[in-house]
Each structure stands twice: as structure tokens, then as C-alpha cells.
Amino acid sequence: MEITINDIDVFIITHNRAHLLPEMIESVLAQTVVPDKITVLDNESTDNTEEVCRSYKNKNVVYVKTFGQNGNYLKSKDLAS
Numbered sequence: 001m002e003i004t005i006n007d008i009d010v011f012i013i014t015h016n017r018a019h020l021l022p023e024m025i026e027s028v029l030a031q032t033v034v035p036d037k038i039t040v041l042d043n044e045s046t047d048n049t050e051e052v053c054r055s056y057k058n059k060n061v062v063y064v065k066t067f068g069q070n071g072n073y074l075k076s077k078d079l080a081s
Contacts, residue, residue, distance in 0.1 A: 005033045009080050012040045013072040018049040025056055037062055039079060041072040 012024055021040065028038055039062045042049045053063035066075045 005035055008035060009076075010035045010038045011072075011076045011079075012038060013043070013076070014040060014045065014049060015043045015072075016045045016047050016049070018045065018047040018052045021049065021052045025059075025061060029059060036060060039064060039076075041066050041075050043067070043071045 010028055012021070012028070014021065025038060025040075028035070037060045038056075040049070040053045041064050042053070043066045050063055050065070053061055064075060064079070066072050068074075
């Protein structure tokens with residue numbers, strides 16, 4: 001069985017790092033093969049993380065807010081295909 005880019009889920013896990021998100025997202029988008037979707041899991045950030053993610057909506061970046069100590073980890077398990 002051959003694995004393709006469509007078999008890979010890309011998650012960016014963050015907490016109060018909005019200032020680093022553009023560089024991270026652009027890095028993923030600059031790869032030779034770009035994934036269909038990039039999911040940013042945000043564990044209760046108090047900065048403008050959501051706003052930064054929404055500015056990439058047209059590039060298939062999805063913002064998901066999570067809660068709790070293991071929120072990002074648990075949500076990535078739920079969302080991974």
C-alpha cells in the first residue's frame with residue numbers, strides 16, 4: 001500500500017504563540033507537496049492566535065480551540081484519520 005499526502009494529517013499545536021504561527025504555517029505551505037488541510041490546535045491561548053489562523057482560511061488552515069492540560073493531544077487523536 002502506497003502512502004500519499006492525502007493520508008497525512010498536519011497539526012500545529014500552540015498556546016500563546018501567535019507571533020510564530022505565520023512562519024510555521026508558511027513553512028508547511030512551502031513544502032514540495034502541500035497537504036489538503038492544516039489544523040491548528042490552540043489550547044486556550046489569550047493572544048490573537050485565532051485571528052492569525054483565520055487570515056489563512058483561504059489556504060485551508062482550520063482553527064480548533066481546545067481546553068485542558070492535554071486538550072491539544074486529545075483533540076488531535078480525535079481528528080486524525
